[in-house]
Amino acid sequence: MTRQQVLDQYFVDARHKLIDLAAFLDRVDRSEGEADFRIAAFRTALKHLAEKKPHRAKRVLLSFSDPTTKPLAKATVKGATGAWPGKN
Amino acid sequence: MRYIEPHGHMVSRTTDDYQDMVTAGCAAVCEPAFWAGFDRSSADGFHDYFCQLTDYEPKRAAKFGLPHFSWLCINPKESEDVALATDVIGLIPKFLDRPNVLGIGEIGLNKNSRNEMKVLEMHVDLAARHDQLILVHTPHLEDKLKGTRLILDVLRSDKRIRPERCIIDHVEEHTIQLVLDAGFWAGMTLYPESKCSPARAVDMLDLYSHERIWMNSACDWGVSIPLAVPRTALEMKRRGWPADLVDKVIYRNPIQFLSQCPKFKLP
Ligand SMILES: [Zn+2]
Numbered sequence: 001m002t003r004q005q006v007l008d009q010y011f012v013d014a015r016h017k018l019i020d021l022a023a024f025l026d027r028v029d030r031s032e033g034e035a036d037f038r039i040a041a042f043r044t045a046l047k048h049l050a051e052k053k054p055h056r057a058k059r060v061l062l063s064f065s066d067p068t069t070k071p072l073a074k075a076t077v078k079g080a081t082g083a084w085p086g087k088n
Numbered sequence: 089m090r091y092i093e094p095h096g097h098m099v100s101r102t103t104d105d106y107q108d109m110v111t112a113g114c115a116a117v118c119e120p121a122f123w124a125g126f127d128r129s130s131a132d133g134f135h136d137y138f139c140q141l142t143d144y145e146p147k148r149a150a151k152f153g154l155p156h157f158s159w160l161c162i163n164p165k166e167s168e169d170v171a172l173a174t175d176v177i178g179l180i181p182k183f184l185d186r187p188n189v190l191g192i193g194e195i196g197l198n199k200n201s202r203n204e205m206k207v208l209e210m211h212v213d214l215a216a217r218h219d220q221l222i223l224v225h226t227p228h229l230e231d232k233l234k235g236t237r238l239i240l241d242v243l244r245s246d247k248r249i250r251p252e253r254c255i256i257d258h259v260e261e262h263t264i265q266l267v268l269d270a271g272f273w274a275g276m277t278l279y280p281e282s283k284c285s286p287a288r289a290v291d292m293l294d295l296y297s298h299e300r301i302w303m304n305s306a307c308d309w310g311v312s313i314p315l316a317v318p319r320t321a322l323e324m325k326r327r328g329w330p331a332d333l334v335d336k337v338i339y340r341n342p343i344q345f346l347s348q349c350p351k352f353k354l355p
Contacts, residue, residue, distance in 0.1 A: 001328060009327075057288065058261040058262045061261055062233065064229065064230050065230050065232065065234065066230050066234045067233070068234060071202045071205050073201070073202060074168070075200075075201035079228075080229035080230055080231050082230060083229075
């Protein structure tokens with residue numbers, strides 16, 4: 001696809017998703033109480049969007065990932081939160 | 089259009105879903121054993137589930153003219169209890185001869201714990217001893233990268249395991265290269281809220297490979313779309329992919345992998 005074709009096909013959808021992100025950040029700011037590690041991870045990940053080099057999606061995923069290599073002593077929960085808290 | 093749904097949890101779907109899939113061109117569905125959304129209280133619960141996957145569900149699918157295949161295991165979400173897992177793994181050999189069983193899956197990791205690793209190794213040993221194909225679930229979200237690395241280590245350290253007979257599922261942009269470089273097949277799961285969107289899946293196909301890769305909906309009891317594969321085929325067509333390449337990715341690739349099990353035959 002040419003760059004024009006990509007824009008024609010995806011620009012409005014991407015714009016819609018970007019405004020949703022902006023509204024999410026506004027909502028977090030308006031709300032009361034403490035945030036947690038997730039919003040810090042989110043803000044770090046956002047920086048990758050502005051970088052002018054390829055593989056942004058990969059870098060966003062890596063920035064949310066647990067970088068450690070040793071298995072956990074025990075699984076105490078089943079779910080995942082979407083961001084690594086900084087320790088296991 | 090014709091396609092294979094290589095990963096669908098049909099026991100939690102309706103007959104409308106079967107009808108829609110067949111109408112969209114689905115030629116076969118493969119169902120890995122997974123978590124029911126709650127923990128089963130005993131190995132007997134798994135025995136009944138394996139009967140459902142190998143007897144009842146293929147009959148239900150046949151009513152819609154859809155060949156149904158299955159994979160057996162205790163899933164990683166219930167693998168923290170090694171004693172239960174040992175009992176369940178002990179049940180599997182007597183089901184392996186059933187005509188629709190393709191192999192061991194979806195095994196893998198969930199929270200990347202030591203016990204999950206132990207149970208993964210037990211499953212890999214079971215597959216090696218019985219010469220079975222392997223379907224691997226990789227963890228969700230922040231746990232995926234670490235889990236994928238640990239899983240690859242386990243598979244590579246067992247010299248009986250041939251990578252071309254294993255598919256590592258739910259890859260994303262940060263794990264796909266690891267999987268393909270190690271010689272394994274990669275599965276991309278198309279989910280509306282996590283994992284991978286149709287647009288990202290087609291990006292990955294463009295960026296990485298059209299070989300050793302398939303796509304699935306992994307439709308289950310959660311938010312998921314049974315028609316995710318044919319919808320992604322539409323995305324390929326919107327991008328100008330030739331029909332033959334679409335057919336390769338959604339039909340011939342899964343057949344190439346699954347046909348390594350002689351029981352995988354289409355009518
Ligand atoms: Zn699954």
